[in-house]
Amino acid sequence: MDRTEVGMENGRGKRVVVVGAGIVGASLAYHLVGKGANVTLVEAEDIASGVTGSSFAWINTSHPEPDPIAQLRGSAIKEYRRLETQLSGLKIRWTGALSYSVMSSGALPVSGNQASANLVSRSQILDLEPNLKNPPQSALYAAEEGALDAVAVSHALIAGAEACGAKILTQTRVLGFVTQNAKVTGVKTTIGIIDADIVVLAAGTGTTKLTDMLEVPLPIEASPAIFIRYKSQPNLVHTLISSPEMEVRQSSDGALIAAEDYLDDAMENQPAAIALRTAKTIQNELHGVVSIDPEWACVGLRPMPADGIPVIGYLPKVGGVYVCAMHPGITLAAVVGRLASEEIIDDKASSALCPCRPDRFFQA
Numbered sequence: 001m002d003r004t005e006v007g008m009e010n011g012r013g014k015r016v017v018v019v020g021a022g023i024v025g026a027s028l029a030y031h032l033v034g035k036g037a038n039v040t041l042v043e044a045e046d047i048a049s050g051v052t053g054s055s056f057a058w059i060n061t062s063h064p065e066p067d068p069i070a071q072l073r074g075s076a077i078k079e080y081r082r083l084e085t086q087l088s089g090l091k092i093r094w095t096g097a098l099s100y101s102v103m104s105s106g107a108l109p110v111s112g113n114q115a116s117a118n119l120v121s122r123s124q125i126l127d128l129e130p131n132l133k134n135p136p137q138s139a140l141y142a143a144e145e146g147a148l149d150a151v152a153v154s155h156a157l158i159a160g161a162e163a164c165g166a167k168i169l170t171q172t173r174v175l176g177f178v179t180q181n182a183k184v185t186g187v188k189t190t191i192g193i194i195d196a197d198i199v200v201l202a203a204g205t206g207t208t209k210l211t212d213m214l215e216v217p218l219p220i221e222a223s224p225a226i227f228i229r230y231k232s233q234p235n236l237v238h239t240l241i242s243s244p245e246m247e248v249r250q251s252s253d254g255a256l257i258a259a260e261d262y263l264d265d266a267m268e269n270q271p272a273a274i275a276l277r278t279a280k281t282i283q284n285e286l287h288g289v290v291s292i293d294p295e296w297a298c299v300g301l302r303p304m305p306a307d308g309i310p311v312i313g314y315l316p317k318v319g320g321v322y323v324c325a326m327h328p329g330i331t332l333a334a335v336v337g338r339l340a341s342e343e344i345i346d347d348k349a350s351s352a353l354c355p356c357r358p359d360r361f362f363q364a
């Protein structure tokens, strides 16, 4: 056995290029390097400069039935808890989440698969959120859920990867691939070719442009949503509130974070206008909002597979390319980083990832 073969035993020493330094690529880089891979992370712009930088970032494990990725969602919290013990810079606000929807005459909890969520009464809702002006009769409270600062968490994961030897290349765009005998053996970038045994595409909405070059088109849409950050006073919101009126939480530095649906590109529906309308709604819904000034509002483009199910696994038709494109990427980044790195380095196929395989789009 020569040195290369020894080094590659169990996949260790495998040269893996991860494309994209959003939260998904950051988690992949961290987990891959932890398994002994020789990782290069290539990012066209800056760390978390894609949709990760404008995410509401709720670790939301609930979903209406049927849920093909229930197993993945069900492990999301546990996997973030593990990362918190491994990376001191990775901090999550485990505030719990309060969800409700309104029917004409009253309030009903959101239906769904939320094993860890409890139905709470009006008085319990007011204990959790004393500032709510119009608390519903009941709501679902998922005490174990939380939210994170997706930019800070991406940086923490990448710092963790770098500390274990990963090479991080920002301001470096992948322009194409080097292919030999129907297998990708490297990427062409703005600073030259980088050889690879495996290329992992975690490029968010940029993924399809890359797979198109390989003539393996994936149906992943750029799905817009509005992100808003307000300067406000602390202690207005204690949990995370998801109601028909608003989706809002407060960050550790006191900022109010909100997410809204994207409507269209009319002037009155530009992010700045929606931020002003949402501020009024928040004032109508919460007592004690003395100041609420929009600091930042933008449209974020979520990588949304056509069937809503993440696309995770090896590309068909061409060797050496593993794809990780998904929504909800914040919720799933920790668990997918671990499971995908086990598939790539240990050849250990994950049953939880079975519904996510890219080849489902190419079956006759």
Ligand SMILES: Cc1cc2nc3c(=O)[nH]c(=O)nc-3n(C[C@H](O)[C@H](O)[C@H](O)COP(=O)(O)OP(=O)(O)OC[C@H]3O[C@@H](n4cnc5c(N)ncnc54)[C@H](O)[C@@H]3O)c2cc1C
Pocket: 019, 020, 021, 022, 023, 024, 025, 042, 043, 044, 045, 046, 047, 048, 049, 050, 051, 052, 053, 054, 055, 056, 057, 058, 059, 060, 172, 173, 174, 175, 202, 203, 204, 205, 206, 207, 210, 224, 225, 226, 227, 259, 260, 299, 300, 301, 302, 303, 324, 325, 326, 327, 328, 329, 330, 331, 332
């Ligand atoms: C308003 C809003 C609210 C949201 N709320 C939630 C939520 O509560 N919970 C949740 O789980 N998810 C939520 N999401 C979705 C979540 O933010 C995304 O699923 C997640 O951030 C996707 O991460 P990513 O790493 O795949 O993509 P990105 O963050 O977009 O990262 C991809 C990176 O790849 C880089 N790239 C692209 N092409 C190339 C190339 N050719 N070469 C090199 N680099 C390249 C890009 O520059 C980018 O940095 C929300 C999104 C929005 C907009």
